[in-house]
Amino acid sequence: xxxxxxxxxxxxxxxxxxxxxxxxxxxxxxxxxxxxxxxxxxxxxxxxxxxxxxxxxxxxxxxxxxxxxxxxxxxxxxxxxxxxxxxxxxxxxxxxxxxxxxxxxxxxxxxxxxxxxxxxxxxxxxxxxxxxxxxxxxxxxxxxxxxxxxxxxxxxxxxxxxxxxxx
Numbered sequence: 012x013x014x015x016x017x018x019x020x021x022x023x024x025x026x027x028x029x030x031x032x033x034x035x036x037x038x039x040x041x042x043x044x045x046x047x048x049x050x051x052x053x054x055x056x057x058x059x060x061x062x063x064x065x066x067x068x069x070x071x072x073x074x075x076x077x078x079x080x081x082x083x084x085x086x087x088x089x090x091x092x093x094x095x096x097x098x099x100x101x102x103x104x105x106x107x108x109x110x111x112x113x114x115x116x117x118x119x120x121x122x123x124x125x126x127x128x129x130x131x132x133x134x135x136x137x138x139x140x141x142x143x144x145x146x147x148x149x150x151x152x153x154x155x156x157x158x159x160x161x162x163x164x165x166x167x168x169x170x171x172x173x174x175x176x177x178x
Contacts, residue, residue: 014168018161025154032147033062036140058140060121065148067115074108 012020036058081104085097 014161014165018158018165021154021158021161025151025158027151028147028154029065029151030062032151033058033065033144036143036147058137058144061141061144070111074104074111078104 078101081097081101085094085101088094088097
């Protein structure tokens with residue numbers, strides 16, 4: 012099996028177990044059999060918030076990449092009009108980041124408020140659902156850890172093939 016196919020396989024398994032497994036567990040627990048509409052329960056809300064926290068890393072990485080690119084563009088340009096435009100984009104990005112940070116800070120307290128309001132009965136269901144989710148996220152994490160060395164190997168093979176092709 013080539014390094015590219017190994018990398019693709021581990022990436023797919025990582026995604027399936029990390030996000031697909033979580034979504035499946037939430038879907039199974041919170042879709043009614045009669046009409047397939049979502050039930051709005053404390054555990055459903057908490058599971059969706061947990062998925063938001065899980066996906067949070069992706070958005071933060073995107074923010075860092077955008078900010079790095081804008082700062083590199085700012086350093087590279089000498090045109091004053093371009094510098095003003097890039098600075099405006101940076102300021103907009105900073106405002107979006109400030110809003111995002113405030114929401115992330117508030118989420119645990121929203122969860123706590125909802126838990127206190129809804130009570131103990133729903134927490135029993137949440138305990139088992141969270142256990143299943145942690146299991147799927149753990150399996151996804153194993154594939155995520157396996158994926159990085161395979162990605163590096165795939166990139167090396169790609170560079171070797173390109174060099175051999177150019178000779």
